[in-house]
Amino acid sequence: MIWNKEAECMRTGEREKLQLERMKAILKRAYKNVPYYKKRFDDAKIKPTDLKSLKDIKRFPFTAKTDLREGYPFGLFAVPRKEIIEVHTSSGTTGKPTVSGYTRKDIEIWGEVVARALTMCGATKDDIIQNGYGYGLFTGGLGVHYGAQRIGATVVPVSAGQTKRHLDIMQDFGSTILTCTPSYALYLTEAVVEAGINIKKLKLKAGCFGAEMWTDRMRDEIEKRFHLMALNIYGLTEIIGPGVAQECEQKNGLHIFEDHFYPEVVSPDTLEPLPDGEKGELVLTTLTREGMPMIRFRTRDITTLRREPCKCGRTIVRMDRVTGRTDDMLKIRGVLIFPYQIEKALLEVKGVEPHYQIIVTRPQHLDEIEVQVETSKKLFSDEVRQLEEVRKKIEKHIENSIGLRVKVTLVEPKTLPRSEGKAKRVIDKRQL
Amino acid sequence: MEVKQISLFLENKKGRLSEAMDVLAKAKINIRALSIADTSDFGILRLIVPDPEKAKKALTKSNFTVRESDVIAVGVSDTPGGLAGVLKVLTDADINVEYMYAFVEKSGKKAVVVLRTDSIAKGKRALKKSGFEVLSADKVYNL
Numbered sequence: 001m002i003w004n005k006e007a008e009c010m011r012t013g014e015r016e017k018l019q020l021e022r023m024k025a026i027l028k029r030a031y032k033n034v035p036y037y038k039k040r041f042d043d044a045k046i047k048p049t050d051l052k053s054l055k056d057i058k059r060f061p062f063t064a065k066t067d068l069r070e071g072y073p074f075g076l077f078a079v080p081r082k083e084i085i086e087v088h089t090s091s092g093t094t095g096k097p098t099v100s101g102y103t104r105k106d107i108e109i110w111g112e113v114v115a116r117a118l119t120m121c122g123a124t125k126d127d128i129i130q131n132g133y134g135y136g137l138f139t140g141g142l143g144v145h146y147g148a149q150r151i152g153a154t155v156v157p158v159s160a161g162q163t164k165r166h167l168d169i170m171q172d173f174g175s176t177i178l179t180c181t182p183s184y185a186l187y188l189t190e191a192v193v194e195a196g197i198n199i200k201k202l203k204l205k206a207g208c209f210g211a212e213m214w215t216d217r218m219r220d221e222i223e224k225r226f227h228l229m230a231l232n233i234y235g236l237t238e239i240i241g242p243g244v245a246q247e248c249e250q251k252n253g254l255h256i257f258e259d260h261f262y263p264e265v266v267s268p269d270t271l272e273p274l275p276d277g278e279k280g281e282l283v284l285t286t287l288t289r290e291g292m293p294m295i296r297f298r299t300r301d302i303t304t305l306r307r308e309p310c311k312c313g314r315t316i317v318r319m320d321r322v323t324g325r326t327d328d329m330l331k332i333r334g335v336l337i338f339p340y341q342i343e344k345a346l347l348e349v350k351g352v353e354p355h356y357q358i359i360v361t362r363p364q365h366l367d368e369i370e371v372q373v374e375t376s377k378k379l380f381s382d383e384v385r386q387l388e389e390v391r392k393k394i395e396k397h398i399e400n401s402i403g404l405r406v407k408v409t410l411v412e413p414k415t416l417p418r419s420e421g422k423a424k425r426v427i428d429k430r431q432l
Numbered sequence: 433m434e435v436k437q438i439s440l441f442l443e444n445k446k447g448r449l450s451e452a453m454d455v456l457a458k459a460k461i462n463i464r465a466l467s468i469a470d471t472s473d474f475g476i477l478r479l480i481v482p483d484p485e486k487a488k489k490a491l492t493k494s495n496f497t498v499r500e501s502d503v504i505a506v507g508v509s510d511t512p513g514g515l516a517g518v519l520k521v522l523t524d525a526d527i528n529v530e531y532m533y534a535f536v537e538k539s540g541k542k543a544v545v546v547l548r549t550d551s552i553a554k555g556k557r558a559l560k561k562s563g564f565e566v567l568s569a570d571k572v573y574n575l
Contacts, residue, residue: 375441375474380497382439382476382548383530384469409473412443414495 003119003151004112007259008314015315019262020054022287027051027060030293033078036071037295057264057285058273062296065090068098068238076292077101084291089137090237100139100237101291107146109288110240113257114147117246120255120312121206121231123177125152128203130169132180132188133211134160139241140211144179147243153177160184163191174203182214182222182230186354187418189225204228210235210242213322213340217347218354219251232321238297239284245319250311253318260288263317264296265305268326279304281326282319300325302338330360330426332367332404339426342371345401349394351378355416362430369406371398374413433569434502434552436484441497442468442475452477452496459490464575465546467533478533480505480546482573504547504555505572507565510536518545518564525558527551537575544575 002008010018027048030037040061041047050056074081076099085104089097102110123129129148133140141159148155156173158166160180166188169175178185185207192199204226210233222230234254235242244261245254256263262285265274274280282299286292302324305317324338331337339358346352352373359370371394373379379390387410394408417424442448449468456463465480481487484500491498508514515534522529530548537544544567549555556566 375497377497377499380441380499382437382478382499382501384471384476385530387441387474387476388471410441410443412441412448412495413497415443 001119001122001124002313003116007257008116008255008316010259010315012315015258016054018259019287020051022259023054023057023262023285024048024051026285026287026289026293027295029078030295034076034293036067036076037293040067054262057262057296060296062271062283062298063294064298065098065238065300069096072096073099074101078293079103079291086142088139088142088237088241097137098238100241103290106240106289106291109260110143110243111146111150113240113243113260114143115150116147116257117233117243118144118147118151118153118177118179118208120246120248121177121208122229122249123148123151123153123206127151127153127176128173129153129155129177129179130166130173130175131155131157132160132166132178132184133242139235139237140181143235143241143243144208163188167191167195167197170202170204171197176203177206177208178204178226178228179208179233181211182209182218183212183418185209185222185226185230186218189222190418192226199225199227202227206231208233208246213324215340215343215347215354216321217344221354234319234322236284236299236301239286239294239299240289244284247321248310248312248314252310253306253320255310255312255314255316255318256305258316260286262287263305263319265303268302276305276307276317279320279323282322300327302326330358330369330428332360332369335402335404337369337402337404341402342369342398342406343425345398346371346373346394348401349397351376351390352394353413355413355418356425357416358426360426360428360430367430369404370409371406372409372411372416374416375410376413379410435480435505435546435567435569435572436500437478437480437503437546437548438484438487438491439476439478439499439501440491442477444470444473444475449475449477451494452491455490455494455496456481456487459486461487461490464572465533465535465544467531467546469531478531480572501548502552504549504552504559505567506545506547506559507537507542507567508545510541510543514543515545518547518559521558521562521564522547522549522555525554527555527558544572 044061084101086102135141207230219230232247235244245256247254264283265280268281282301286294301322304320353376355374357372469476528550532547534545
């Protein structure tokens with residue numbers, strides 16, 4: 001099912017024409033109304049009228065998260081504050097949070113793109129959407145909420161956490177679609193089993209999971225345990241929130257809603273744009289945002305853009321599942337490693353549960369990685385020799401995949417932190 | 433029925449063994465015999481208890497990773513050479529011992545050796561053939 005055929009199945013020429021028109025307009029508005037952009041464009045000696053084709057966007061300066069902090073709180077708004085009807089902020093884990101302001105039209109656009117995303121997960125008016133994303137300053141909760149209401153589905157705003165409530169509502173209301181972070185979904189699958197709930201009696205058919213990185217192996221695990229189709233949603237507060245891109249049932253990448261968000265992939269080293277099919281950092285420009293236009297925002301997310309047609313019929317570009325962030329790349333003994341690579345290798349070993357933690361230390365001038373793995377029933381043996389073999393097998397497998405030696409430690413089940421929001425997978429104890 | 437041994441995974445952390453013991457105490461499970469195999473990071477606690485099912489349930493409920501495995505219990509005379517005799521039989525029959533532990537029966541006349549061999553059936557057969565007393569599950573649980 002496609003929510004907005006006109007927008008999602010546009011012909012290339014048509015789409016590019018619309019994008020160019022919108023890009024010109026937003027550059028003009030940003031330059032005119034936001035002193036930050038005026039200064040940056042002037043410094044780069046470029047004017048909005050210099051944009052003749054979509055490709056010309058690469059001549060405009062990037063916007064980084066740190067730039068947004070300079071404008072904290074309302075410095076990047078392109079409309080008078082009274083036009084802003086809602087604000088959200090990022091989590092602020094790495095400093096002052098960044099503020100995103102929405103006009104009435106921005107909220108409408110947000111509802112529209114999330115409606116498209118939820119429709120990809122099979123949501124219709126007849127569905128009950130159990131929303132486990134946090135309501136509040138975080139965009140997850142309200143973003144999904146607006147999209148669900150746009151469709152006319154019944155949205156149950158449970159919010160994050162409150163596991164018992166989630167379980168009760170899932171059973172009593174017969175929720176058909178679950179929306180939350182993938183790590184929380186996995187946590188819920190355990191809670192369901194522990195509570196002795198018969199999964200076959202649940203009515204869940206799909207899950208719309210995002211707001212953190214996850215792997216196909218985690219998807220398999222969630223799908224197997226919950227008997228539902230688990231799809232990936234992507235978005236970020238600075239751009240709009242969830243609903244920038246969404247995976248369709250083909251599960252081969254996330255469709256970016258290009259009529260509202262213009263994507264580029266650039267090399268993390270040179271910051272030069274890369275051709276489709278090459279892996280790099282995703283850079284997004286909002287094409288329609290009124291309250292806070294975002295010009296060439298560096299997402300720090302690593303992905304690849306793909307233009308090959310998708311079987312679902314949508315013509316909009318797809319991005320690969322985000323496989324890392326340029327800022328949580330770990331540099332271990334000079335080698336760049338993404339936690340995702342370790343997870344992938346780890347989960348390829350039979351019997352390993354997707355609960356792990358990576359600890360990086362530097363005991364004597366040399367970086368060391370310890371991977372703590374929960375000892376599932378399948379891994380456990382009453383013989384030391386066999387347990388040691390399991391440990392070594394995991395070590396060997398990770399080493400073969402990432403080219404670095406790691407130390408694997410077996411820990412007791414359910415002792416690693418389970419997150420109700422974003423999972424904390426890496427603890428970097430190095431003091432550099 | 434084979435003699436069942438309960439084994440559980442213990443992280444090398446302060447208090448974990450005592451937590452496991454607490455669980456058993458609360459479930460009113462008495463321990464007949466135990467042994468711990470330890471490495472620098474983790475340990476494996478092996479137990480013989482009168483009601484292995486109940487112990488397994490209680491421990492699993494408290495989030496321990498538990499496994500049940502078959503072992504052989506042999507009664508040997510509590511005199512020098514008692515164990516040596518048992519091991520010789522197994523060596524001669526080309527049976528490998530994965531691990532073992534022993535305890536002395538309450539009367540003090542006999543020692544009970546708990547053995548895990550690569551094949552339980554073969555181990556039992558060899559021991560019985562050489563005249564050793566292979567104890568039944570009931571007998572071991574109620575010692």
